[in-house]
Amino acid sequence: MKVREIFAKAVLTKTAISGFDYCLNPYVGCGHGCRYCYASFMKRFTGHKEPWGEFIDVKVNAPTLLKNQLKRAKRGIVAISTVTDPYQPLEKKYKITRGCLEALLGKQFSVNLLTRSPLCLRDLDLFKRFKKIEVGLTITTHDEAIKKLFEPRSPSISSRIKTLETLRRERIKTYAFIGPLLPLKPAPLVKMFEGVVDEVLIDRMNYPNMVKGIYYKNGLDNYLTDDYFNVIGMDLKERFEKKGIPVTMIF
Ligand code: SF4
Numbered sequence: 471m472k473v474r475e476i477f478a479k480a481v482l483t484k485t486a487i488s489g490f491d492y493c494l495n496p497y498v499g500c501g502h503g504c505r506y507c508y509a510s511f512m513k514r515f516t517g518h519k520e521p522w523g524e525f526i527d528v529k530v531n532a533p534t535l536l537k538n539q540l541k542r543a544k545r546g547i548v549a550i551s552t553v554t555d556p557y558q559p560l561e562k563k564y565k566i567t568r569g570c571l572e573a574l575l576g577k578q579f580s581v582n583l584l585t586r587s588p589l590c591l592r593d594l595d596l597f598k599r600f601k602k603i604e605v606g607l608t609i610t611t612h613d614e615a616i617k618k619l620f621e622p623r624s625p626s627i628s629s630r631i632k633t634l635e636t637l638r639r640e641r642i643k644t645y646a647f648i649g650p651l652l653p654l655k656p657a658p659l660v661k662m663f664e665g666v667v668d669e670v671l672i673d674r675m676n677y678p679n680m681v682k683g684i685y686y687k688n689g690l691d692n693y694l695t696d697d698y699f700n701v702i703g704m705d706l707k708e709r710f711e712k713k714g715i716p717v718t719m720i721f
Contacts (some may be wrong), residue, residue: 471524472520473525473526473528474528475530476528477531480535480539481494481496481535481570482494482543483495485549489547490547491544491547493548493551494532494536494549495552495553496556496567496570497556497558497566498518498525498526499512499525499526500554501526501560502558502587503523503524503622504523504621504624505619505681505684508677509522509554510680528560529566533573536573537576540576545577545578545579546580547579547580547582548581550570555585555587556584556585557589562592567593571596574600575596575600580600580601581600583605583606584607584608584647585606585608586607586621587625588625588633590633590637597640598641604642605642605645606645606647607630607645607647608647609631609648609659610649610651612654612655612659613627614626614627616653616654619684627662631663634646634667635666644669645667645668646663646666646669646670646671647670648706651675651698651699652675653693654702656706659706660709672707673719675694675699676721699721703719707719
């Protein structure tokens with residue numbers, strides 16, 4: 471893994487993503503290295519030659535820079551993050567996400583956090599002091615073996631469910647992002663989420679060419695069809711809604 475400490479020019483960026491005003495990415499690259507990661511397009515702009523997941527630029531000045539940017543920024547909702555995981559393993563050492571949260575808290579900007587890691591619980595003390603915050607865990611299947619094929623380095627599914635449980639118990643608004651829909655069975659997945667999420671978002675596999683090889687090699691071709699995404703997506707939606715959990719379909 472090639473780790474570089476860099477000084478970013480800006481860290482709070484306006485975004486056109488629906489529901490958010492800004493996005494904030496404390497790192498370039500991601501140590502989780504998910505095989506289907508759409509954010510790997512970043513390499514085109516950053517000039518990295520290493521495979522996705524094998525490099526990380528740490529924006530060491532992000533918290534200071536953010537404090538300055540916040541002096542002039544109109545208050546709004548900040549998405550953390552859109553092209554990296556804010557709680558990837560290096561965050562344990564660098565605490566860049568934590569520093570950024572402290573800056574946002576100072577100005578009471580609203581935050582929407584999305585991660586695959588229980589490391590987010592380290593910052594529970596900060597989450598609790600925001601007037602408006604939502605914390606999401608991405609969970610793409612109920613099956614740990616399938617997870618390993620597509621997300622070899624991300625934390626286990628069970629640890630993410632426990633993270634949601636803790637957040638909910640501490641009265642933090644939670645959501646699950648089921649995206650991309652990996653091979654899964656709806657019933658066990660829905661059961662896992664019972665009582666631990668306020669909301670669910672569902673998305674299909676948007677960049678199938680990146681992972682076709684994994685599907686074919688493992689005899690999973692049937693799970694990469696439009697029919698699979700449409701049928702399983704709707705099945706999940708109905709099951710969650712029956713349990714009173716609102717669902718947003720992103721496809
Ligand atoms: S955790 Fe998110 S940003 Fe990181 S590799 Fe996986 S999909 Fe990409």
